[in-house]
Amino acid sequence: MSGIIEVKQLTKKFRLKKSNGGIKSVFRPEYKTVTAVDRISFEIGRGERVAFIGPNGAGKSTTIKMLSSILYPTSGTALVKGLVPWENRRKVARDIGTVFGQRSQLWYNLPVQDSFALMGKIYDLEEVAFKRRLSRLVRLFAIRDLLSSPTRALSLGQRMRCEIVASLLHKPQILFLDEPTIGLDVTAKEIIRDLVKKQALEEETTLLLTSHDTDDMEKVCNRVIVINKGRIIFDDSLNRLKESYLNKKYIEITTDSGEKVRQVVNTKETPVRKALDELVKKYHVADLTVENPPMEEIIKEIYGRD
Amino acid sequence: MADKFLNALKLFLYIQKSNIKTAFLSKADAAVNVIMMMVNNFSFIFMWWVIFENKGSVNGWNFGDMALLFGVMNNAFATFALFVRGVQQLPEFIDNGNLDNFLVSPRNSLFMVSVSESTFANWGDYLTGFLMFFISGHVSVENFFLFLLASLFAFIIMYALRVILSALAFWAADSQRLGDNIFMAFLTFSSQPASIFTGWYKVMFLTVIPAGFVSLYPVELIKEHSWSALAAMALGSTIFFILAVKIYLSGLKRYSSGNRFGVR
């Protein structure tokens, strides 16, 4: 299988100026090189939904930005639909859609539909085809009521739905999502995840999603690449990851007296139900949460097994 | 090729329509802004009128020449501010990573950045610009066309210089204000009677800060129909424009998409 995205030995280094505030630093600045992405290779097939996860500063965004032609790499190659993205920026742009959680592509003061219309012009979409496409996406993402409000009036979750629609208007085969759920509350996160997955399944869009929230990958993706300090430390199906590493749950309870008790359960050995039963018997439970292990734990564990 | 150009033009017109729509969200605001801009221009012109009233002429330039100069400058700046002002934001986009949005678009990113901002008030500059031409005492059909041509070249040089200054931010993170100030110096330089710059001053006037191209040559072209002035403007604007695009493109390779966190 030849992949829709192929990456070989991709590396990106940033040169940072060390500033110590002194007058000397103005004339003879010292530099420090940071390797953000370190010789990574992988291949993604059409229709795959890949989660790119890792802690902050791991190199996730940098990789996605090289693949979406924003950054030039220091060395190595990448092909997106057979083209080197940073050399064929405008061609590649028509096949990819990008959503950056912390950036907006919508006009701040204008109604959302105006931004969509502009997108249509930018991508040279036929008027009729554009209208059809838009109405389909509007239905899918349930944003009919938002169309005439200016972007500034939207909540973050509403805005994110519109951002995703904006990046799907030209029907890209590949969608890059960089931290799409950042800053959202739990409900809004759920909605975004459902919609993204639904869209990808319906149109066979290839997804590449970065996040530092493990839930994002569990709900949306079928393949996981874990990256840390610029290196890939895990690349396999979501099921494999779940079997090997996501078999722990963190249970935290608060008792009537306000005391907090924390327990780690290995779901392979003990079902969560059983663990809960025991806890309820033992304590007067006032409140409880069950969580996946945080990213850092998983990475530590992956390292431990290597 | 022609198709591509037509598409770009369509997009450009659509964006201008949106800009005007945005400005008209508050009509009173739009009108006040245009009027304020003209007040602004005329107070500056008045200041120079006073000088010429007092002194008659300065090294051979009279107020009519100054009016031509202001006409060209106002037109050039109006074109800049109405259609490509976004390039002034480039340093900010580079710094906070918002350039990403422009880079993933299937259009030329410099074009997209440039058209991303427009200030409606600068329509007042066009009004001022043409008015200046008509009071300059050099009115004829032929001169009117030369005036338009000169305004176009002046605009290109202005834009090219601004691209270069903005692109500095690819190399130096905090160059925004420096670029702004150099651009302001350029505008100030070009709003003086060009006749005061002689000898070494003139060399500097045409090279380091290419102000001569937007002040000296346009006036020479319209007043004396000097074809060498026209050639100099055409050549100068082409060279500056190519240089600007080259610098922008080589800057892009250094773009770090807001990942430039400082090490302290």
Add this chain to the structure above:
Amino acid sequence: MTKSFAKYAMLFALSFKQAWSRKANLSGLLFFLFILLFIYNRLWEVIGLQDGVKGLNATFIWYLLLAEMIILSSPKMERVLFDDIRSGTMAYYVNKPVSFFIMRYCEGVGNMTVSFLLMGFFGCIVTFALTGTPPFAWWQFPLIVLMCYISSCINVLFYTGIGLCALWLGSIRTLAMAFERLAFIFGGAIFPLSIYPEWFVDIAKWTPFYAFYYLTIKLVYDFSWINLWNAVLLNTLWIAVILTFIGWAYAKLNKKVNIYGG
């Protein structure tokens, strides 16, 4: 009283420090100042030669230097205030034991002071090199600079006040620009008012800019105790007027914030 003074002095000091650390910013400002001095020096040199008047440029360039020290040193306070009001940032300060307006003003003055001092230091060197003998006696100079510094403080107040107009206007850029231009000509910021026609000066006299800029800056080539006294008197009068406006607008603003809760 002393406590709140310390609070605002601290704000002043912090923004002074911050402005001082922005080297590229400051060098850009100095670059622009040098260009201005250089261009206008050339202009007056040429005019001086033409009219056969010696030392014309010295008078006008020292005047220009002080004028620019006042005008260019002012940070874009109107934009800061505008953003604060429009984005609702201001609402966060309503319940803090600090006056929002005075806070921003002190920051503005701190910022301005850095530019003012730097432009003063380097500007004097350049101007001296360009024009030779200055048109004032040395002992007068500190007094003149002090007066200009006060004018500069008023200038910051002006623009902070313009920011309050965000209450009524959707955009503040052109208003601030037109205001700046009016200040330029009625205050005689590039050319002293003495070269303007009389009818014009008569109009200018009724604007605050006449006192803040022209009367103050003119001391550099036309120093006398009576001129100084005039400048002080008129400035005080106008400050009272402006503060009244700001107090009124600020009270309105606070009410609005309270109603909408930001």
